Amino acid sequence: MPSYTAPTKDLQYVLHDVLHVSDSDVPGYAELEPDFTSAVLEEAGKLTSEVIAPLNAVGDTEGCKLENGVVRVPTGFQEAFDQVREGGWPGLDMPEEYGGQNMPYVLGTAVGEMFSAANQAFTMYQGLTHGAASAILAHGSDEQKDTYLPKMVSCQWTGTMNLTEPHCGTDLGLMRTKAEPQDDGTYKLTGQKIFISSGEHEMAENIIHLVLAKIPGGPEGIKGVSLFIVPKFLVKDDGSLGDRNGVTCGKLEEKMGIHGNSTCVMNYDGATGYLLGQEHKGMRAMFTMMNEARIGVGMQGLAQADVAYQNALAYAKDRLQGRDVTGAKNPDGPADPLIVHPDVRRMLMDQKSFVEGGRAFILWGASLIDKAHRAEDKDADGLISLMTPVIKGFLTDEGFDMTITAQQVFGGHGYIEEWGMSQFARDARIAMIYEGANGVQALDLVGRKLAQDGGKHVMAYFDLVKTFCSDNKDVEGMADFVEPLKKASKDLQAAGMYFMQNGMKNPNAALSGSNDFMHLFGHVCLGLMWSMMARASLKALEDGTPDAAFHETKLATGRYYMTRRLPATAMHLARIESGADPVMALDAEAF
Ligand SMILES: Cc1cc2nc3c(=O)[nH]c(=O)nc-3n(C[C@H](O)[C@H](O)[C@H](O)COP(=O)(O)OP(=O)(O)OC[C@H]3O[C@@H](n4cnc5c(N)ncnc54)[C@H](O)[C@@H]3O)c2cc1C
Secondary structure, three states, rough: OOOOOOOOOOOOOHHHHHHHHHHOOOHHHHHHHHHEEEEEHHHHHHHHHHHOOHHHHHHHHHHHHEEEEEEEEOOHHHHHHHHHHHHHHOOOOOHHHHHOOOOOOHHHHHHHHHHHHHHHHHHHHHHHHHHHHHHHHHOOHHHHHHHHHHHHHHOOOOEEEEEEEEEOOHHHHHHOOOEEOOOOOEEEEEEEEEEEEEEOOOOEEEEEEEEEEOOOOOOOOOHHHEEEEOOOEOOOOOOOEEEOOOOOEEEEEEOOOOOOOOOEEEEEEEEEEEOOOOOOOOHHHHHHHHHHHHHHHHHHHHHHHHHHHHHHHHHHHHOOOOOOOOOOOOOOOOOOEEHHHHHHHHHHHHHHHHHHHHHHHHHHHHHHHHHHOOOHHHHHHHHHHHHHHHHHHHHHHHHHHHHHHHHHHHHHHOOOOOHOOOHHHHHHHHHHHOOOOOOHHHHHHHHHOHHHHHHHHHHHHHHHHHHHHHOOOOOOOOOHHHHHHHHHHHHHHHHHHHHHHOOOOOHHHHHOHHHHHHHHHHHHHHHHHHHHHHHHHHHHOOOOOHHHHHHHHHHHHHHHHHHHOOOOHHHHHHHHHOHHHHHHHOOOOOO
């Protein structure tokens, strides 16, 4: 049975040694003193590793069951959900006026990583609620906020996001669900949504569905989509629950992973809905919370990679096979542990350097969101908007690869369900698909984000890397980081230049390289994170830290990333510069 240890020490390191959160002048950050964040992380760590993680395999094997329109969640989920609610965890970074604790998003993200790693399927019930509540917070009327937010912030009521229909996923302009205006200002929604996460269950008193639909007579395509609040139980004026609304779960999907989360076909049969935001501006309302939702999904990729790595590491230290070619390490035993073998080391170092670099990347991204929202910093907003598809696409692609690498460390045992390693890979797989499939993230990055505001944000990123390199080029010990980072950043700039020179005359030339660009960018980001961590650890060693081993380990892991992982940028650049021809050479009939 796999286990999970909350990485509280590493989270503290990123928050304080690397990001220096409590020194920042972003409103709310002064509270994030090391002792305070440590207490929060330790508490969350206990809950996630002792209560929520043990339910991960239970959720996988039992799954959810639909019985007479009611969805039964796996054994133990209800009790654990009650405990999460009682601890106030769902409202950690939500406004105080609605019952939250108003903590910065960066702390919510650090806590969120532990929840996702412990049990992704379980955590989605509160994750989707957070997303739906954020949309109501950003676009709801005062009355809507007062009606729904206090109950959603506490997860007494949960939330869902309903975009997908059988014939429309990426291309939401094809949507058919209709919302007909009524004389009393409400709407009647009719249509079918599929793949709706947490769409039906009994862990909460009510479920607040946010549903995209078209008002008849509105503009064609995506411009005619509006967003509606559709509660499972209608809410009376005094806040108590009224009649059951016309929305039901018709079917639960059988799926590859996240079995503990109910993935529902939702049927809307003249269900009463309330417009959220403006008519026909539903996509805009959705997009305002997209950055957070996509960063949350990027985190799922990272989180699954971490828990899988933790178990692979324990196995590699325990399992005896073969001898160290340089001399026995366990001479009294029949063989040495797997960890002595260089190829097993390679697998472990790939995972460790990805997980720790990715963790820093996500928390850095979350701090940009805080800057954008709390300090109203437009540059931070532009930068995180550029980085979001990279965080989502790169971390989930790589995160999935790392769960496979972790499985490989187990050999045949990794393929056997009893060891639990296949669940990490199966659960991680969905993060590459939902919240915009990764191909579409790459498209968004290259087709939209690169050129946004005249390319200002990508230039700001290049400047950030350049400034870091010039500030640190003469710092002892930093050459191992600065030189490879400079080279990788040059590859990124060359790729951007290729798109600028070729993208307009042949859009396929840019789009054929979009996935490579997203990965190239992701590697540069992790290269920058490892360089920042190296700088922090060198400083700690210089200051005579009592924890020298931790910082020496950081530096060695960082050097691994810079020498073994970062050179992938050259390969991605070569692919990008090969243009559209190799990709598009065949007629569709020739396949
Ligand atoms: C377990 C699970 C949970 C989900 N939860 C939710 C939920 O809670 N709410 C919700 O609304 N939806 C949810 N979804 C739906 C999910 O977001 C969609 O499956 C996803 O957006 C892709 O849509 P699709 O499946 O129709 O694929 P398609 O849009 O048909 O795409 C298929 C492939 O083509 C690629 N593609 C499509 N268009 C382009 C293009 N223009 N350029 C390049 N490539 C393209 C895509 O990248 C993808 O690889 C969930 C799905 C699953 C499986």
